[in-house]
Amino acid sequence: MNKYDKMLELNKKKSEEKVTSAVNTIREMVVEKEKVSIPKLMKKTGLSRGFFYKNPIVRSEIDRALEQQE
Numbered sequence: 001m002n003k004y005d006k007m008l009e010l011n012k013k014k015s016e017e018k019v020t021s022a023v024n025t026i027r028e029m030v031v032e033k034e035k036v037s038i039p040k041l042m043k044k045t046g047l048s049r050g051f052f053y054k055n056p057i058v059r060s061e062i063d064r065a066l067e068q069q070e
Helices: 003-031 038-045 049-054 056-069
Strands: none
Touching: 003 038, 003 049, 003 056, 038 049, 049 056
């Protein structure tokens, strides 16, 4: 495995960790009946606004949480 492949693997792992962190935070907020919003998620996770809008897994989890809260 060359350096490029290792770098890709490391980036993929970091990305997966960010997704897991975001999804877990969203689910915790739902369980605690806390209103889910992008600014709150940014503050709790330290991730960027764009991450929550651009990542399809996280975006679908946010949409699901918002539907549950209505």
